Amino acid sequence: MPYIIGTFIFTIMSGVLCGAIWFTPPAKVLGETARVIYFHVPVAWISALAFSMSLWQSVQYLRTNNPEHDIRAEVSARLGLWFCVLATITGAVFAKAAWNMYWNWDPREVSITILLLVYMAYFGLRSAVSDPETRMRLAAVYDILASFAMPFLFFVVPRIYSSLHPDTVINSRGSNKILDHRMLLVFFAALIGFTLTYFWIYVLSIRVERLVRAREESDE
Amino acid sequence: MNYVSKVLAVIDKDVRSEYRSKYALNSALLFCVTSLVVVSFSLGGSVTDPRLQAALLWIILFFSSMMSLPRAFVKEQDCGTMNTLRLTCEPSQVFIGKMIINLLLLSVVTAIVSPLFFILFNISPPHPGFFIITAASAAVGLSAVCTLLSAIVAQARARGTLFPVLAFPVLMPVFMVAVEATGKSLLPQSPWANSQLLVFLACYAVVGIVGGSLLFEFVFNE
Numbered sequence: 308m309p310y311i312i313g314t315f316i317f318t319i320m321s322g323v324l325c326g327a328i329w330f331t332p333p334a335k336v337l338g339e340t341a342r343v344i345y346f347h348v349p350v351a352w353i354s355a356l357a358f359s360m361s362l363w364q365s366v367q368y369l370r371t372n373n374p375e376h377d378i379r380a381e382v383s384a385r386l387g388l389w390f391c392v393l394a395t396i397t398g399a400v401f402a403k404a405a406w407n408m409y410w411n412w413d414p415r416e417v418s419i420t421i422l423l424l425v426y427m428a429y430f431g432l433r434s435a436v437s438d439p440e441t442r443m444r445l446a447a448v449y450d451i452l453a454s455f456a457m458p459f460l461f462f463v464v465p466r467i468y469s470s471l472h473p474d475t476v477i478n479s480r481g482s483n484k485i486l487d488h489r490m491l492l493v494f495f496a497a498l499i500g501f502t503l504t505y506f507w508i509y510v511l512s513i514r515v516e517r518l519v520r521a522r523e524e525s526d527e
Numbered sequence: 528m529n530y531v532s533k534v535l536a537v538i539d540k541d542v543r544s545e546y547r548s549k550y551a552l553n554s555a556l557l558f559c560v561t562s563l564v565v566v567s568f569s570l571g572g573s574v575t576d577p578r579l580q581a582a583l584l585w586i587i588l589f590f591s592s593m594m595s596l597p598r599a600f601v602k603e604q605d606c607g608t609m610n611t612l613r614l615t616c617e618p619s620q621v622f623i624g625k626m627i628i629n630l631l632l633l634s635v636v637t638a639i640v641s642p643l644f645f646i647l648f649n650i651s652p653p654h655p656g657f658f659i660i661t662a663a664s665a666a667v668g669l670s671a672v673c674t675l676l677s678a679i680v681a682q683a684r685a686r687g688t689l690f691p692v693l694a695f696p697v698l699m700p701v702f703m704v705a706v707e708a709t710g711k712s713l714l715p716q717s718p719w720a721n722s723q724l725l726v727f728l729a730c731y732a733v734v735g736i737v738g739g740s741l742l743f744e745f746v747f748n749e
Contacts, residue, residue, distance in 0.1 A: 428692045431692050
């Protein structure tokens with residue numbers, strides 16, 4: 308069964324990669340550079356999904372005190388951080404191509420930077436506490452505390468700083484003038500493919516993390 | 528003893544021990560004044576943009592709170608008095624008490640440093656009321672979040688470096704809006720058109736207090 312799922316995910320992702328390069332036409336406004344949308348948006352979506360998952364598992368950990376939830380929260384936060392780094396890099400490369408600047412403190416760039424800092428701090432906190440039970444508890448609390456700041460970031464920052472982010476172009480009325488049906492097909496296939504890949508890595512990492520922790524316990 | 532008198536007891540205890548040692552207040556004030564002098568000395572009168580001045584003021588205040596606010600619980604942990612607190616008070620009473628202590632500390636520091644800043648940078652604030660409300664509501668949010676984080680780092684190693692790392696991303700919204708609002712209050716035109724910034728700071732303060740006292744229970748009880 309795992310092989311079937313693995314093959315399925317591999318097929319979708321290969322299809323997305325080929326489709327993004329050869330099948331879709333260049334975008335009208337942004338030209339060839341717009342192909343980044345098939346990677347940048349799904350990767351950003353996955354980091355949001357992984358961080359929400361981490362938050363949910365942290366809440367569950369505080370409710371039940373079951374270390375299994377802490378494993379899931381940690382694994383999800385780690386995946387979210389990696390996907391967040393990927394989203395930052397793909398975004399910066401696109402920004403260089405489109406606006407001739409890797410970084411210009413666009414509201415989205417502010418919020419993704421803070422997300423990166425929050426979860427780096429989360430892992431900093433984890434490594435600074437030696438007792439496993441305390442570490443799980445404090446990490447869960449910090450995860451939830453950080454989530455309180457997020458709504459302020461996403462609703463307020465855009466009102467203070469003006470945005471160049473092309474989302475506002477795509478999401479505004481008449482969006483289908485920019486994305487034609489072939490682009491939409493590859494785009495949604497990419498979203499599904501990346502989501503499946505995330506869950507696949509997530510399940511594998513949970514198994515690895517369980518083994519790592521079991522070994523640490525037996526060493527003590 | 529009822530709820531309020533226990534909160535007052537926590538505050539009273541900290542005020543007394545602070546009055547004896549004057550450690551927290553002195554270190555925060557010295558840090559603030561030193562960094563203020565360094566900034567003013569190196570920049571002189573060359574900074575005339577209100578937004579830049581506001582950013583400098585908040586960077587100084589922010590880092591001095593990073594120095595002084597973690598002490599609330601680190602001190603208890605180091606003196607071995609954390610368990611006494613656990614035995615005598617409910618977690619939320621300890622949280623509110625410590626938060627008010629941190630707020631007092633921050634208010635005193637701000638009240639001394641801001642006038643000095645205005646003097647050294649030759650600013651006569653055109654809208655002091657707007658600035659005071661900004662500083663006060665930012666201080667409430669800051670002290671609520673920092674009190675919770677102080678209880679977290681008290682149980683960790685490398686506290687001095689860990690605290691700003693944990694605090695900065697969470698406090699980033701307060702910092703940005705406080706800089707923006709202070710910048711507006713230093714401009715000659717009326718800042719009250721931007722009062723939604725103050726509403727934002729107030730909302731953050733409320734979320735900080737409510738969220739902090741809810742989460743504090745998990746940090747405080749072992």
